Amino acid sequence: MTSNPAPIITDAFGHPRKGNLSRNYLNESKGILSWLLTLDHKRIAILYMVGVLTSFLLGGIFAILLRTELIAPGTTLPAVGGINTTSGGADAVWSQYNQMFTLHGAVMVFMFIIPAIPAILGNFVLPLHLGAKDVAFPRLNLMSWYCYMIGGLFFLWTLGGGLFVRLICKIFGLDPESFGQLANVGLDTGWTFYTPYSTWTSSSVISATMGAFVLGFSSILTGLNFIASIHMLRRPGQGWTKLPLFCWGIYATSIIQILATPVLAITLLLLTAERAFGVGIFDPAKGGDPILYQHFFWFYSHPAVYIMILPGFAIVSELIGTFSRKHIFGYGFIAASSIAIAILGFLVWGHHMFTSGQSPMLSAIFSFITFSIAVPSGIKIFNWLATMYKGSIRLDTPMLYALSFIWLFTIGGLTGVFCATLSVDLHIHDTYFIVAHFHYVMVGSTLTAFLGGMYYWWPKMFGKMYSERWARFGCLLIFIGFNLTFFIQFIAGSQGMPRRYADYPAQFHIHHFISTIGSYILTVGLFAVLFNWIHSLRRGAAAPVNPWGANSMEWQAPSPPPTANFETDPIVGDPYDYSHWHWNEEIGGYVLEEMTNDEIRNSKQ
Amino acid sequence: MNQDDAHNPHLAHHFDSMTQQFESSKLGMWLFLATEVLMFGGLFMAYAIYRANNPDVYMFAHQALDTRLGAINTAVLLASSFTMAWAVRAAQMSQRRLIMVLLGLTLLGGAGFMVIKTVEYSGKYAHHLWIGPVNAFYYEAGFINKDTTLTSAEYYVSSHGSPAHETPDAAHKSTAHETTEAAAPSEGEVVLDAHAAAPAPASPVAAGVDHSSIQLAALGPTGVAHVVIAEPRQVGVAQHQYPKFEQMSSNDRRRVHLFFDIYYLMTGLHGLHVLVGMAIIWVLLHKAADSLTRAWTPSFALLIAGGYFLFLGSHLGLRWPLVLGIVLLLIAAVVGFMRHAKAAADVVRPGAYSRQFFDPVEIGGLYWHLVDLIWIFLFPLLYLIR
Ligand SMILES: [Cu+2]
Numbered sequence: 005m006t007s008n009p010a011p012i013i014t015d016a017f018g019h020p021r022k023g024n025l026s027r028n029y030l031n032e033s034k035g036i037l038s039w040l041l042t043l044d045h046k047r048i049a050i051l052y053m054v055g056v057l058t059s060f061l062l063g064g065i066f067a068i069l070l071r072t073e074l075i076a077p078g079t080t081l082p083a084v085g086g087i088n089t090t091s092g093g094a095d096a097v098w099s100q101y102n103q104m105f106t107l108h109g110a111v112m113v114f115m116f117i118i119p120a121i122p123a124i125l126g127n128f129v130l131p132l133h134l135g136a137k138d139v140a141f142p143r144l145n146l147m148s149w150y151c152y153m154i155g156g157l158f159f160l161w162t163l164g165g166g167l168f169v170r171l172i173c174k175i176f177g178l179d180p181e182s183f184g185q186l187a188n189v190g191l192d193t194g195w196t197f198y199t200p201y202s203t204w205t206s207s208s209v210i211s212a213t214m215g216a217f218v219l220g221f222s223s224i225l226t227g228l229n230f231i232a233s234i235h236m237l238r239r240p241g242q243g244w245t246k247l248p249l250f251c252w253g254i255y256a257t258s259i260i261q262i263l264a265t266p267v268l269a270i271t272l273l274l275l276t277a278e279r280a281f282g283v284g285i286f287d288p289a290k291g292g293d294p295i296l297y298q299h300f301f302w303f304y305s306h307p308a309v310y311i312m313i314l315p316g317f318a319i320v321s322e323l324i325g326t327f328s329r330k331h332i333f334g335y336g337f338i339a340a341s342s343i344a345i346a347i348l349g350f351l352v353w354g355h356h357m358f359t360s361g362q363s364p365m366l367s368a369i370f371s372f373i374t375f376s377i378a379v380p381s382g383i384k385i386f387n388w389l390a391t392m393y394k395g396s397i398r399l400d401t402p403m404l405y406a407l408s409f410i411w412l413f414t415i416g417g418l419t420g421v422f423c424a425t426l427s428v429d430l431h432i433h434d435t436y437f438i439v440a441h442f443h444y445v446m447v448g449s450t451l452t453a454f455l456g457g458m459y460y461w462w463p464k465m466f467g468k469m470y471s472e473r474w475a476r477f478g479c480l481l482i483f484i485g486f487n488l489t490f491f492i493q494f495i496a497g498s499q500g501m502p503r504r505y506a507d508y509p510a511q512f513h514i515h516h517f518i519s520t521i522g523s524y525i526l527t528v529g530l531f532a533v534l535f536n537w538i539h540s541l542r543r544g545a546a547a548p549v550n551p552w553g554a555n556s557m558e559w560q561a562p563s564p565p566p567t568a569n570f571e572t573d574p575i576v577g578d579p580y581d582y583s584h585w586h587w588n589e590e591i592g593g594y595v596l597e598e599m600t601n602d603e604i605r606n607s608k609q
Numbered sequence: 610m611n612q613d614d615a616h617n618p619h620l621a622h623h624f625d626s627m628t629q630q631f632e633s634s635k636l637g638m639w640l641f642l643a644t645e646v647l648m649f650g651g652l653f654m655a656y657a658i659y660r661a662n663n664p665d666v667y668m669f670a671h672q673a674l675d676t677r678l679g680a681i682n683t684a685v686l687l688a689s690s691f692t693m694a695w696a697v698r699a700a701q702m703s704q705r706r707l708i709m710v711l712l713g714l715t716l717l718g719g720a721g722f723m724v725i726k727t728v729e730y731s732g733k734y735a736h737h738l739w740i741g742p743v744n745a746f747y748y749e750a751g752f753i754n755k756d757t758t759l760t761s762a763e764y765y766v767s768s769h770g771s772p773a774h775e776t777p778d779a780a781h782k783s784t785a786h787e788t789t790e791a792a793a794p795s796e797g798e799v800v801l802d803a804h805a806a807a808p809a810p811a812s813p814v815a816a817g818v819d820h821s822s823i824q825l826a827a828l829g830p831t832g833v834a835h836v837v838i839a840e841p842r843q844v845g846v847a848q849h850q851y852p853k854f855e856q857m858s859s860n861d862r863r864r865v866h867l868f869f870d871i872y873y874l875m876t877g878l879h880g881l882h883v884l885v886g887m888a889i890i891w892v893l894l895h896k897a898a899d900s901l902t903r904a905w906t907p908s909f910a911l912l913i914a915g916g917y918f919l920f921l922g923s924h925l926g927l928r929w930p931l932v933l934g935i936v937l938l939l940i941a942a943v944v945g946f947m948r949h950a951k952a953a954a955d956v957v958r959p960g961a962y963s964r965q966f967f968d969p970v971e972i973g974g975l976y977w978h979l980v981d982l983i984w985i986f987l988f989p990l991l992y993l994i995r
Contacts, residue, residue, distance in 0.1 A: 137623035270651030282741030
């Protein structure tokens with residue numbers, strides 16, 4: 005596929021045809037404004053891609069810095085000026101470390117993992133999956149991107165706004181104190197903003213909570229759009245059982261985004277009111293209840309874990325079927341388990357609070373419901389395995405990511421059962437075991453699924469193929485680097501290494517050393533992916549309409565699609581019936597065998 | 610595609626029919642209302658938990674709220690919800706003139722609500738029952754050995770009896786305390802009315818200074834601060850069941866200010882929603898108006914804003930809102946006449962909503978009803994505690 009000198013122009017079904025489709029959504033109109041004011045879901049997906057990947061880079065830089073700090077006991081990195089501490093030396097380094105792990109967590113969670121799959125791939129693919137021209141509310145869609153960018157600006161202010169204010173003060177000889185909280189720098193509360201520390205700390209909490217608040221609106225608007233689109237914009241003849249599983253996964257995600265995010269919004273507003281007006285609802289010194297904050301926070305943030313992982317499931321369900329060349333096994337079960345996870349996800353938040361002083365009875369109930377989430381998760385894994393069984397598996401890059409996902413998610417999911425066990429959790433709570441667990445789920449699984457999805461839909465998004473060899477190499481590096489970084493953390497955690505500590509006893513040196521080396525390999529792998537993409541954009545071979553032989557409707561749109569998505573009305577069929585698509589060497593893609601009108605009509609039912 | 614729909618200029622390109630478009634936007638609004646309910650749900654939950662843990666606090670503190678004003682506001686919002694629902698009906702019946710009248714009335718209802726809310730808020734501010742530290746009942750434990758006492762709360766209670774309205778009328782429903790015009794204070798109120806004349810500064814630091822002034826005022830002739838636990842000034846029938854400050858547990862006494870925090874957060878967030886709702890209704894009105902009337906809709910908005918500031922200025926005895934109000938009214942007149950002259954020179958075009966297209970009116974109405982509904986819950990939960 006790498007050498008495809010003169011691409012053959014084909015129609016929606018891969019058949020050669022005369023004439024070139026010169027207009028597509030990428031070159032439809034030119035100029036920066038045509039992008040900033042676009043209502044096209046595909047362009048908004050690209051806008052999101054730029055923002056989300058930039059945030060990923062930022063969060064990644066923090067990750068590398070904090071792993072480097074931890075490579076050896078004692079201080080490693082020098083303290084950079086401007087951090088909120090009066091005492092220099094080691095204290096400044098520790099304080100800087102607190103800021104780094106907080107910003108790493110906050111940026112990665114709110115600006116990368118939560119929007120990554122829904123806002124980029126969901127936006128691009130979902131309307132195509134429905135055979136629609138756009139999402140239900142294109143203006144809200146653009147607004148959600150602006151919310152995302154404004155939220156990002158708030159985070160940038162958290163990062164450096166205080167330094168800016170101090171600089172201005174220095175120039176004009178003003179007292180930074182008179183600017184109150186505007187002169188605060190950075191964030192050192194942890195991404196969870198736990199009270200009462202977040203009420204008292206002199207870092208820039210309000211800008212971060214307001215940032216997360218606005219980002220929440222971006223997430224809500226995206227979810228709202230997807231639910232309305234799936235309900236209202238399906239093609240005639242596309243019943244709920246003809247929806248690709250990607251749509252089911254995104255649908256379940258959107259339910260959570262709509263129902264959970266507003267609770268985070270009000271929680272963060274209350275926290276903002278604590279700092280801005282001196283309200284005391286979460287502050288024990290004023291008679292408030294800090295545990296209430298934790299309940300509120302996790303009522304959102306546990307379901308948010310499923311906002312991160314369900315889209316991963318959604319992508320992998322597409323990949324496993326397509327690359328096993330076999331109808332997905334247990335369609336109904338995979339679809340229903342996504343909804344089950346979304347619902348159950350609302351009932352387990354207390355498992356984050358086993359050590360917070362919650363009633364033992366409540367803890368036991370939360371523990372039990374958490375166990376029960378393993379059932380729908382297991383159902384998915386077994387259905388994927390059953391799909392692959394006796395399939396003719398093709399190990400293209402997206403499939404490698406899907407297999408890597410199954411491996412990593414199995415480890416992440418099963419260790420989650422450890423964490424949900426009351427007695428075990430009392431031992432491993434707030435240790436690296438937890439860190440390793442949620443990185444396996446949130447990074448190992450979601451990031452892997454995201455990259456797999458990007459590689460899968462890349463030809464459709466940009467109309468270009470990529471170097472398969474380099475793509476596989478990147479995938480391998482990421483897999484090795486990731487496991488090296490985080491598996492050792494299970495061991496360190498079970499031996500008692502607490503999370504969020506900037507320093508540690510010598511006995512943990514080897515664990516941290518291996519982990520840091522692993523993170524460097526992971527970084528190299530991620531850059532390999534980035535260069536692979538850039539190379540593809542610059543000189544990748546033209547992509548065929550259907551490079552993978554999948555049967556969902558996006559593969560009946562040109563690569564890249566025109567602004568209105570489809571040239572001819574796509575055929576609605578069973579998205580996992582691959583029997584009609586056959587590889588054609590000359591075209592370098594899959595071609596739909598000629599179907600009689602009767603067959604087309606049957607496939608529509 | 611439905612042929613009638615194909616020519617409807619209101620049909621967006623990605624929908625096949627007007628029905629599909631209408632159903633989509635309605636579904637979208639319902640989903641958004643679900644998020645709103647969950648957002649307020651967090652506040653209701655905080656309310657419920659504190660009320661369950663400290664029932665006496667709620668029984669005691671809610672007496673500061675003026676049930677009569679709250680009830681009037683409930684009626685105002687209900688009425689505006691009625692005019693809104695009627696406006697939707699008028700749109701469906703293509704009664705174009707009636708839509709404008711009803712939307713205008715709804716907008717005025719929202720404005721009336723905000724005016725009454727302003728009366729309530731300013732009354733409490735004047736009586737040092739504001740949010741956070743600017744509250745007579747504020748309490749914050751210091752770091753080691755610096756336990757702040759409840760001196761200001763005790764002084765407040767000693768001079769007021771309770772945060773209720775002290776006017777001896779039996780139903781104790783007077784709004785004397787809610788308005789600064791209550792020029793003839795009864796004896797015990799002298800100090801607090803001094804506050805009314807010069808409202809306490811809003812910043813927490815300055816509020817601390819203000820506290821000490823209350824404590825100073827509480828110094829007895831010997832120079833020793835003492836807590837006067839006065840007899841409640843009148844014991845109405847209804848008041849019997851409410852706990853007295855001095856009878857409450859010390860934990861409860863320290864949480865009285867949390868009731869005010871919750872009150873301000875809930876009603877404040879609701880007030881913001883009323884403002885957003887008013888903006889939406891104004892846009893609907895603007896679109897619903899024919900081109901001649903539309904010349905005047907910006908002036909109508911300015912008129913409401915100007916009227917509000919005039920009221921604010923006269924209510925608080927401040928000059929700048931009066932000036933601002935007059936300026937806004939002048940702008941309203943100028944803008945109105947200029948736009949009118951322009952519109953009159955052109956042919957009159959009808960408003961946008963009719964039997965063929967009334968989706969925005971219906972969807973905006975849904976939002977307004979939600980705002981109304983939330984208040985229907987807030988009013989009994991905050992004002993009518995027994
Ligand atoms: Cu959880």
